[in-house]
Amino acid sequence: MLNVSRESKHRYMREILRRYSDEGERNRIKKHNEYRQRIISNYQPLYRDIYQMNATTAFFVPSFIQAFATSDSNRDERIRNIMSEPAPGVYTFNMLQPGFCEMLLAEVANFEKWIHETRFRIMRPNTMNKFGAVLDDFGMEPMLEKLMEDFIRHISRIFFADVGGFVLDSHHGFVVEYGYNRDIELGLHVDDSEVTLNVCLGKHFSGGELFFKGVRCDKHMNTEALPEEIFDYSHVRGHAIMHRGRHRHGARATTTGDRINLLLWCRSSVFRELRKHQKEFESWCGECQREKRERLNQVVAAKKGEFF
Numbered sequence: 001m002l003n004v005s006r007e008s009k010h011r012y013m014r015e016i017l018r019r020y021s022d023e024g025e026r027n028r029i030k031k032h033n034e035y036r037q038r039i040i041s042n043y044q045p046l047y048r049d050i051y052q053m054n055a056t057t058a059f060f061v062p063s064f065i066q067a068f069a070t071s072d073s074n075r076d077e078r079i080r081n082i083m084s085e086p087a088p089g090v091y092t093f094n095m096l097q098p099g100f101c102e103m104l105l106a107e108v109a110n111f112e113k114w115i116h117e118t119r120f121r122i123m124r125p126n127t128m129n130k131f132g133a134v135l136d137d138f139g140m141e142p143m144l145e146k147l148m149e150d151f152i153r154h155i156s157r158i159f160f161a162d163v164g165g166f167v168l169d170s171h172h173g174f175v176v177e178y179g180y181n182r183d184i185e186l187g188l189h190v191d192d193s194e195v196t197l198n199v200c201l202g203k204h205f206s207g208g209e210l211f212f213k214g215v216r217c218d219k220h221m222n223t224e225a226l227p228e229e230i231f232d233y234s235h236v237r238g239h240a241i242m243h244r245g246r247h248r249h250g251a252r253a254t255t256t257g258d259r260i261n262l263l264l265w266c267r268s269s270v271f272r273e274l275r276k277h278q279k280e281f282e283s284w285c286g287e288c289q290r291e292k293r294e295r296l297n298q299v300v301a302a303k304k305g306e307f308f
């Protein structure tokens with residue numbers, strides 16, 4: 001568990017001040033906000049209903065809604081009950097209604113058509129995916145923020161507390177698109193997130209499995225995966241998968257059809273600030289933990305040697 005000391009809080013505030021007094025960064029944020037505003041005031045949404053969080057069966061499957069229905073002491077238990085953990089640190093659950101997936105796909109297609117017709121510049125979701133769109137850029141930012149606040153934050157608090165899952169405070173929401181004339185696959189990487197939510201929206205496809213190769217800190221990013229860390233997951237429409245951003249993963253080739261997934265990279269500025277001062281082993285890095293065990297074994301062996 002993170003222990004936020006007074007000193008760390010002060011350092012955190014200093015970092016925020018430094019960041020906001022950095023002129024380059026301020027300009028970048030200002031330009032991006034202007035870009036978003038230009039889109040939002042010109043683009044006509046197809047389905048206005050999906051721009052606001054509507055926590056009913058129009059959006060979510062009943063089991064998902066029921067798990068969060070009341071914030072009583074049983075909520076954590078109800079959340080645990082809808083989760084499967086097919087591999088350590090990877091959680092899956094049924095989440096979105098097929099009708100909502102359809103509407104979101106149609107909205108994205110409508111936005112892309114508008115971009116094409118108006119020759120507006122489209123910002124791609126990240127440095128790896130050449131296709132897809134940033135949902136936050138065309139008006140879905142408040143809805144996705146609420147999704148993180150009302151749902152994802154509670155899940156992360158239970159399962160990802162060691163990476164700041166209990167203090168998520170910003171997100172990057174986008175869709176990735178694979179298939180004919182789009183991206184085919186995605187190489188091994190880590191996300192710029194503490195916790196990632198990935199939901200398959202459809203449509204019909206084969207292939208496209210996510211593959212995982214263990215959680216790693218910066219220092220151990222390129223170390224081998226152990227056999228027990230290797231895991232493949234096949235996407236199911238409407239189903240979500242959640243993992244730490246630092247869980248190394250990639251997507252296998254989508255061999256037929258089109259696959260479009262919704263991604264929410266959830267971030268914690270507090271966790272990022274605290275990490276800068278982390279000198280010891282990271283509790284969530286597979287390799288740090290292995291090194292720690294090895295160090296402990298050496299100490300125990302040395303002590304035994306002294307004793308006998």
Ligand SMILES: O=C(O)CCC(=O)C(=O)O
Nearest residue numbers: 176186191198251261263
């Ligand atoms: O293709 C996928 O389902 C995963 C995409 C992904 O890992 C990412 O965008 O960070």
Ligand SMILES: [Fe+2]
Nearest residue numbers: 189190191249
């Ligand atoms: Fe990723």
